[in-house]
Amino acid sequence: MEDQPLISYKNVDINQQELGILNNVNFELKKGEFVYLIGKVGTGKSTFLKTIYGELDICEGEATVLGYDMRTIKQKNIASLRRKLGIVFQDFQLLTDRTVYDNLDFVLRATGWKQFSERESRIEEVLRLVGMENKGYKMPNELSGGEQQRIVIARAILNKPEIILADEPTGNLDVETGRNIVKLLQEICTQGTAIIMTTHNLNLLSEFPGKVYCCGQHQLREASEY
Template sequence: MAEAIVELRGANIRQGNRVILEKVDLRIAPGEFVYLVGKTGAGKSSLLKTIYAALPLGGGTGTVAGMALQQLNRRTIPRLRRQLGIIFQDYNLLMDRNVEDNLRFVLAATGWRKGAAQESRIDEVLTAVGLPDRRRSMPHALSGGEQQRIAFARALLNQPKLLIADEVTGNLDPETSREMLSLMRGLATRHGAAILFATHDYSLLQQFQARVVQCADGRVENSHLDV
């Protein structure tokens, strides 16, 4: 069996002193697509934050991209995040910089030197998300769907082993949501990245079938929901 991209065993997910989820067992294989569902406040975002080390592991054991969560520190957390692509509902684009400079900022922050390699990688990810002509556009000039595609392109820059999507279709209309999910699944499959896709839109689960993980009543259940 291939080494898991995410492996949590008996993990407790905490916010401060409060346990949000307890005894979480979760395994995500390389290239696997997994939905993460649950009501608002059920712990989805806290679980994601623990996986990308914005919250410390509150108990049990966990590895992400081969790195033990309980052993991470300020020096090693950036090494973990270079292996992840994270996409948020509100896009988190730098509104005072054009698309190219948004992408260049991430490349510089993750150790890419200026030059042809940066330029080539920017071209590759913009082409991959279908927006090669938006390189000089400012974020405010883009539609919501285009901004989300740029956020996805940014997440692809370092060829991540795992893409984490936190309610990324929440601000999009249904058709654009389906297009975005289809794009993510297709590109992740071609690049061999796993995807953990948090959503409250159960209609997406009906159209694109995959394993479903549910947060409810302080627990995480691995299942295929009857939706």
């Protein structure tokens, strides 16, 4: 159904190594929504994201992500789930021994794109979308931090994901570059991709509005004052 949430958590408890991180989480994400997760270091923002892509198990409650029941999902289905998600890390995690083009081609080949011409066309398309169409031949270490993050976003959208999880995508960037990255994510969001972004930079919230959830004291709550 069109209005079904992409993510639905009801009364979910999240633990890591026996420690209770978040209790009684209620969270929904719908198509085309832009959601910020804010909160101090260690309050569970990244841990929450890990439950969405199957890195951490859900202990209690009901949790569905893109139709998968995260309480009962089998290991073999986690790969299928992750193909429908785009993940943007703070520290880029690009393969440093190959060009930008080959980084993107590696992902497409790993996710089942057999035809060279189709892969080439999609790589050109995503590089154009992130404003990096002339950088495919570069090695990651030849790019600035902001350029590397644009490539990471290009990598995240290769398979046209329904959701992008962006974990502190501006954390290693200067203020202006960080603003441009959030602007790019918001542009992608307007095409219908839902985005969850963790951030410490509260200035972004007023400039680039979205729904805000706050992590703290083992709770994840929607914050109305932003």
